[in-house]
Amino acid sequence: MGADTGGFLQIGQVAERTELSLKTIRHYDELALVQPSARSSGGFRLYTTADVDRLLLIRRMKPLGFTLAEMKQLLDAIEVLDDQATTTQQRAAASAELLIYKDKSHDSAERLRRQLAYAEEFTDLLTARASATPRQ
Structure with missing residues (x-):
């Protein structure tokens, strides 16, 4: 630093x-x-x-794909979990919120993996087509 x-x-x-x-x-x-x-x-x-x-x-x-509001909520939940002074009830609520965001994150990652697979398929298709086209 x-x-x-x-x-x-x-x-x-x-x-x-x-x-x-x-x-x-x-x-x-x-x-x-x-x-x-x-x-x-x-x-x-x-x-x-x-x-x-x-x-x-x-x-x-x-x-x-998290919105700014969701980012703020998630960061706040993490802050609650990191704070030693939080109550058991606050910790439970923050943990439940994190699980919701974990599920959303998992679903979004799956969607991105599918999109990446489509992009790779398309790139392979273009590579094959370009290789098959006679050059002048």
Whole structure:
């Protein structure tokens, strides 16, 4: 982590680690999905490793079709489970919510696998057709 930022990461470093654009990271901040843990004296966003982990989780949810609201709910449920001060009832509710999202994630991953198989079939078809076409 950066020596001059007190162990925090600047937004550019976070963008490199997460493969997200600066615009996307700022957008997630505006939506309160992932807010920087600190600000520099100049007002620049500073992130912790936990903030980066949260962004990576969002990045994993995005291709599975989760809405921003669902992302927020899922992140909140994870936060409840990570908090040692939560009650048994809160933990049970958060766990139940995670199971719902696990099922949605599984269904979305299956759909993506099917789409990938179709894309690979199509690519193979094009390769075969291109190979069979005489060149001039």
